[in-house]
Amino acid sequence: MSAAATSRAPSSWGHSPSSHPYQIAACCNRQTPIPPTDSRSCLPFGNGRSYGDVCLNNNGILLLTRGLDRFIAFDPATGILRAEAGVLLSEILALIVPQGWFLPVTPGTQFVTLGGAIANDVHGKNHHIAGSFGCQIRAFELLRSDNSRRLCTPEQNTGWFRATVGGLGLTGLITWVEIQLQRIANPWIIAENRRFASLDEFLTLDAGYETRYPYIVSWIDCAATGKTLGRGIYMAGMHAPPGLRKSPPPERRALTVPFTPPVPLVNQLSVPWFNRLYYHLPRPVRGLTPYQPFFYPLDNLLNWNRLYGRQGFFQYQCVISPAGTREALLEILARIAASGQGSMLAVLKRFGTKTSGGLLSFPRPGVTLALDFPNRGQPTLDLLEQLDEVTRQAGGAVYPAKDARMSGDSFRQYFPQWQEFSRYIDPRFSSSFWQRVMGD
Amino acid sequence: MRNILIIGATSAIAEATARCFAASGARFYLTGRNTEQLAAIARDLEIRSGQPVAQEILDLDELDTHPALLERASQALGAIDVALIAHGTLPDQQACQQSVALTLAAIHTNALSVISLATLLANSFETRGRGTLIAISSVAGDRGRQSNYVYGAAKGMISLFLQGLRNRLSSKGVQVITIKPGFVDTPMTAAFEKKGFLWAQPDQIAQGIAAAVDRGRDEVYLPWFWRWIMMLIVHIPEGVFKRLKL
Numbered sequence: 086m087s088a089a090a091t092s093r094a095p096s097s098w099g100h101s102p103s104s105h106p107y108q109i110a111a112c113c114n115r116q117t118p119i120p121p122t123d124s125r126s127c128l129p130f131g132n133g134r135s136y137g138d139v140c141l142n143n144n145g146i147l148l149l150t151r152g153l154d155r156f157i158a159f160d161p162a163t164g165i166l167r168a169e170a171g172v173l174l175s176e177i178l179a180l181i182v183p184q185g186w187f188l189p190v191t192p193g194t195q196f197v198t199l200g201g202a203i204a205n206d207v208h209g210k211n212h213h214i215a216g217s218f219g220c221q222i223r224a225f226e227l228l229r230s231d232n233s234r235r236l237c238t239p240e241q242n243t244g245w246f247r248a249t250v251g252g253l254g255l256t257g258l259i260t261w262v263e264i265q266l267q268r269i270a271n272p273w274i275i276a277e278n279r280r281f282a283s284l285d286e287f288l289t290l291d292a293g294y295e296t297r298y299p300y301i302v303s304w305i306d307c308a309a310t311g312k313t314l315g316r317g318i319y320m321a322g323m324h325a326p327p328g329l330r331k332s333p334p335p336e337r338r339a340l341t342v343p344f345t346p347p348v349p350l351v352n353q354l355s356v357p358w359f360n361r362l363y364y365h366l367p368r369p370v371r372g373l374t375p376y377q378p379f380f381y382p383l384d385n386l387l388n389w390n391r392l393y394g395r396q397g398f399f400q401y402q403c404v405i406s407p408a409g410t411r412e413a414l415l416e417i418l419a420r421i422a423a424s425g426q427g428s429m430l431a432v433l434k435r436f437g438t439k440t441s442g443g444l445l446s447f448p449r450p451g452v453t454l455a456l457d458f459p460n461r462g463q464p465t466l467d468l469l470e471q472l473d474e475v476t477r478q479a480g481g482a483v484y485p486a487k488d489a490r491m492s493g494d495s496f497r498q499y500f501p502q503w504q505e506f507s508r509y510i511d512p513r514f515s516s517s518f519w520q521r522v523m524g525d
Numbered sequence: 526m527r528n529i530l531i532i533g534a535t536s537a538i539a540e541a542t543a544r545c546f547a548a549s550g551a552r553f554y555l556t557g558r559n560t561e562q563l564a565a566i567a568r569d570l571e572i573r574s575g576q577p578v579a580q581e582i583l584d585l586d587e588l589d590t591h592p593a594l595l596e597r598a599s600q601a602l603g604a605i606d607v608a609l610i611a612h613g614t615l616p617d618q619q620a621c622q623q624s625v626a627l628t629l630a631a632i633h634t635n636a637l638s639v640i641s642l643a644t645l646l647a648n649s650f651e652t653r654g655r656g657t658l659i660a661i662s663s664v665a666g667d668r669g670r671q672s673n674y675v676y677g678a679a680k681g682m683i684s685l686f687l688q689g690l691r692n693r694l695s696s697k698g699v700q701v702i703t704i705k706p707g708f709v710d711t712p713m714t715a716a717f718e719k720k721g722f723l724w725a726q727p728d729q730i731a732q733g734i735a736a737a738v739d740r741g742r743d744e745v746y747l748p749w750f751w752r753w754i755m756m757l758i759v760h761i762p763e764g765v766f767k768r769l770k771l
Contacts, residue, residue, distance in 0.1 A: 113537075113712055116561045152712075155569035169565075180573065 095147050098390050099136040099460075100397030102489055104517055106147045113152030115169055115260040118232040119513075122146050126515035127230070129254045131198035132173060135205060136400045137489030138517035139253045145515060148258060150200055156180065157261055164266035165223065170200030170259040175384075182376070183333075186266040187324070189221040193432075195381050200259040205486035206251035206446040210300035210322070210380070212436045217448045219250035219441025221264050229257040230513035239442075248509035251443030253485060255519060257511045270327035272334050274300070274379040277321045277371045280364070284315030284414060291435055294321050300379070302434050306364050307418060307427035307456055308357040315418055316364060317433065322379055334375030341387035349394030349459050351428050359429045383430075393459050398428070401469055402447075402455035402484040403476045404436060410452045413479035417454065417472055424468045428457040444506040447484045455487065466490055485518060496522040526550045526576075528602035530595075532585065532642060533612025535562040537711035538661060541731035542609060547574035549735075554598040554605075555580040556612075585612055585638045586630075595645050604653065607738065608646045610639050610660040615713050621675040628675050635679035640686050647690050650699040657700040657738055660687055664705050664746065667755045670771040684744075691743055702737050703744045706730050707751040 095106055110120050110127075119127065128142035129150050141147075153171035160166075164186045166177065174188060175195035181187065192207040201207075206219040215221070224238040227249055237246040249256045277298070281287045287303060294301060298321035305317035383389055390398070405413045414433075421427045432455045436448050458465050473495050476483060482499035483491050497503055510519075529546055531539050534555035543553060543566070551574050557563035560582055567578040579601040583594060599605055616631035639660055650656030665673055666680030684703055691701035708714065708724045725748050733747040746752040761769070 111712065114559075114562055115565070155565050156572040157565075157568060159572045 095130055095141070095149075096133060097137055097140050097489075098134050099399060099489060100390060100393070100395075102138055102141075102517070104138065104141040104143045106142055107144050108146045109149060110146055111149045111152050112171070112258070115153050115155075115226075115228075119148065119228060119230045119258055120146075122513065127513055128516045129170075129200060129204070129258050131171060131201035131204075132196055134194055134197045134201065135486045137485075137487060138521065139205065139485050139488070140201075141517040142515065143517045143520075150198060150258070153200075153260065158263075161186070164268060165263065166266055167224075167261060167263040168199060169261050170203075170225070171198050173198055174202065181266055182269070182272050185269060187269045187376075189265060189267045190215050190218045191380055192218075193381065194384055195377075196384060199262045199264075200254075203250055203259055203262060204252060204254040206441055206443045206448070207486070208436070208448045210302045210434065212434065212439075212448055213295050213301065214299050214437060214439075216437065216439030217251075217441045217443075217446060219443050219446060220439055222250065222441075223263040223265055225249070225262040226260045227257045228260050230511050234260075243442075245509060247442045247444050248506055249443075250441050251446035252506065252509070253445060253516060253518060255510045255514050255516060257514065269324045271325055271329070272376050273325035273329065273373050274322045274376050275325050275329075275371070276374050276379055278368050279319040279321075279370070280316070281319055282313070282316050284411060284418070287315065287317065287319065287433065288411065290319050294319070295435070297321070298323050302432060304363070305418070305431045305433045305454070306360045307421050307431040308360045308425075309364075310419075310422045314422065315415065317431075318364065318368075322374075325373060329373070334377070337375075337377060337385055339385050339387050342389055342391040345391040345395055347394070349396065350392045351398070351457070351459050353425050356428055363429065393457070396460040396462075398460050399458045399465060399469060399489055400455060400487040401458060401472055402453060402487045403472065403481050404447065404449055404451045404453040404484075405476065405479045405481040406449070406451045409479035409481075413475055413481065414452060414454060416475050420468070420471055420475070421456065424464075426458050426461065426465060426468055428459065431456040444502040444509075445485070445500050447482060447486070449482065451481065453484075455484075488518070491522065493522045493524065526552060527606040528552050528554075528604060530554045530598045530602065530605045530608040532556050532608070532610045534566055534580070535559050536611045536613070536661075536713070537727040538706065538709060538730050538734075539609060539611035540566055541727040542611070542734045543570055544573060545731045545735035546607070550574065552576045552602055553578045554601050556583045556585070556594065558582065558584060585642070586634055588638060588641045591638075591641050591645055595642075595649065599649070605646070605649070605656065607657045608642075608659065609734075610642055610646075610658075612638070613661065613713075615673075616675050618671075618673050618675055631675050632679045632682075635676065636682040639683050643683075643686065643690060647694060647699065647701070651694055651697050654698045656698075657702065658687075658690070659702045659704060659734060659738065661704045661706065662687070664707050664751050664755050666705070668758055668766070672771060688744075700738075700741060702734075702742060704730075704734055704737070704747060705745065705751065705755075706747045707754075 125145050127146040130147040150171040153169035156168045158167040161184045190209045202218045206217045208217045227235045235242050300322040303317050303319045309316050435452050438450050529551050535557040567580040571578045613635050621628040662684045663680040665677040666684045687703045730747045737745045
């Protein structure tokens with residue numbers, strides 16, 4: 086556990102919207118039932134790393150799950166790990182990496198809980214070969230408010246499994262999870278960086294690299310316009326083979342943003358300059374890097390979300406189906422660049438075809454784009470609604486884990502299985518997100 | 526590899542401290558009252574430390590069970606290198622004021638049972654000429670306040686008792702450490718509104734305890750700023766202090 090692992094104030098990562106639960110209840114024993122409540126609804130709250138309101142329950146009860154943070158079983162011979170749902174991925178890595186194992190799929194931060202990783206069916210840089218986190222689960226236990234417990238696996242209680250993977254915490258409380266880890270020879274990554282000058286160049290590069298590298302992600306310059314539109318840096322990586330490097334990576338000392346500055350430091354002046362610099366910064370084409378900076382570049386700057394100031398920020402992550410990828414992405418990038426609202430954190434990645442079967446899972450074949458937007462009120466909301474128009478027309482979807490504003494109509498179009506999903510919702514569970522997208 | 530006895534192992538501070546010890550290699554003997562919780566914690570520590578963990582369910586209020594407990598722990602571990610006494614309750618001050626029985630029960634659990642265990646452990650450490658005894662007291666033991674003086678009196682008794690033990694054993698190779706946490710966000714303090722910088726996480730306290738062992742400290746306020754807060758509070762003249770609503 087580290088300072089970053091504690092998150093007492095129940096707010097989401099984007100600090101927007103602000104929310105006030107009626108009551109907070111800490112879970113610390115996986116055998117006990119969900120605490121009784123009056124008519125108010127409950128929602129599990131892990132480490133608060135989802136950006137918008139899927140982890141919030143305004144005027145309801147939040148069940149804090151970080152107290153469920155015990156390992157239950159780990160077999161260093163087979164790499165099968167069972168742990169309580171409030172364990173952070175960072176805690177798992179600290180245990181397994183020295184023993185030659187690694188997470189089968191990891192999102193861009195290690196400060197999420199296992200339960201949160203399932204509830205949002207998170208994905209990582211290896212989606213094109215491994216699928217999402219939900220594809221790696223051997224089993225989990227689902228505790229409902231009627232005190233029933235279900236063992237869910239890909240073969241057993243499959244309806245509950247598919248509803249809970251990506252189910253935004255609404256189907257009940259996940260008490261423990263069992264996953265299959267992947268073998269590694271050492272904690273090092275062979276990384277390769279390539280600049281691309283346009284979206285077309287990205288698409289060509291991607292076709293060549295996808296078969297050779299398990300981990301791929303690209304940074305894209307969302308402030309670039311005209312001839313430079315769609316430029317960025319392509320980053321590919323693979324676990325280093327045995328014998329390449331013996332010494333363990335040096336300990337990294339995390340920096341922290343100690344307080345929320347009165348003026349957002351991410352703004353129209355800083356972003357274009359930062360992006361220009363970042364694009365042209367000389368970097369080695371191929372090299373060895375420890376796994377932490379490769380997978381979790383932002384985890385070394387604790388509380389980086391504070392850089393966006395008191396108003397917080399929105400993240401917009403969409404996926405565009407393969408057929409319409411190029412045109413829709415160009416349209417989205419052009420609109421963002423013209424608005425001058427984007428930030429330095431913009432990421433492009435192609436999803437593979439493997440799916441977890443989660444009824445509300447976000448990852449699907451196509452290219453996904455994720456960007457942060459400082460919250461400037463209505464102009465920001467208007468821009469994001471425009472982007473939604475493009476996404477809807479291209480038959481894409483927006484990621485609920487990152488969302489704080491999509492309309493109910495958009496949600497129902499993006500997630501056509503929502504009706505089947507809603508049959509599995511625990512009658513005593515709800516969230517700010519769910520009330521928002523079902524309310525209008 | 527240190528052999529560590531943890532009494533009251535299901536307390537949030539004890540569990541977090543055990544994880545710190547596990548990270549640097551440890552074998553554990555745990556006691557607690559809740560069977561399910563203790564088993565879950567023992568299993569977790571086995572995975573973190575890579576060593577088997579022994580455990581037993583025990584009601585520490587029965588003081589005459591203490592010698593046998595220490596006997597079993599010594600046998601299971603070989604010898605005890607570090608003992609952490611972490612059990613305790615947070616009595617309801619209002620209820621205690623109305624009931625002598627509740628007050629004495631709180632003193633029994635939070636002070637007398639600790640003194641019993643500390644005495645037995647200290648004597649065995651003294652015979653061997655080494656060992657580290659850690660007990661969790663509280664800043665509440667530094668001065669009596671109307672809001673929690675029953676708890677405070679019990680913790681104050683521990684603090685004084687450990688001071689004496691330390692004085693007696695410092696030349697015998699035995700380390701005695703008094704831990705004085707401030708407000709900690711744990712299930713024991715679930716009834717409090719936990720806002721502001723004064724509230725610490727069990728993990729922070731645990732790291733402070735592990736550091737105190739490594740650095741050979743005597744009396745440790747956790748987090749550190751409580752030393753200065755309590756220095757101020759202790760020095761307020763009684764004539765003024767008695768009128769404060771604390």
